[in-house]
Amino acid sequence: MGWLTEWNRRRILAGNPVDEQTWRQASEGLSILNGLTETERRRLQEFAILFLSDKSMECAGGLHLTHPQRLRIALLACLPVLNLGLDWYDGWHAVIVYPDEFVTDHEEMDEAGVVHRIHEPRSGESWQHGPMIVTWAPIENPDLYPDHNLVIHECAHKLDTLNGAANGFPPLHRGMSAKEWADVFGEAFGDFQKRVDEDQETLIDPYGAEAPEEFFAVVSEVFFAAPWILKEEYPQVYEQLVLFYRQDPARRIAE
């Protein structure tokens, strides 16, 4: 990090102090943050302040968010990049927050080349170079869907698209093997699709069977929110995500 960036960072942090009570409000009930060391928790808080200073957070659908509520979204958004760095979120600027599921209109081409107009309710969306869209209800009440985390899901898409279209293949770190990633994820995704097709009960959200990029986003949610499930179901995927996110949530929650 250059001296100017470091100077800017300090200036932003000094200009936006947050007291302990506000942090408590912001993280209330977020068991996903359990087990972070004091150093990690501090870094996450700093990232959250910097994230809010870098991105505009816009409310839609009549929603109003307080400062602790904005910090709550920022804390969740920064968790995946805690050991990567905030620059992994460069290149986009807005977070749009809806109160609850919103309806999107878009066009999709099917395999026969026919374009369909899609009008469907969604809880999150992430556009390459564009905004990240989330809904407040599941963020406010994480217990509603304990193994899920919408913000992490959309952030995983953001990381995935750093090296091109979303395909479940984010830029890997030096020392990681692209072949191993492709083999592990390819095999797990194939197995998961088969189980979902056969209507087998899965602890992982069947939405992950939609496409490789959704599988990556869904297993990223489970990795942080309920890591023991992913470790049990797809241990090799878990290991690849430990290498990618440079975190081991199962270990920190167990300790």
Ligand SMILES: [Zn+2]
């Ligand atoms: Zn998705």
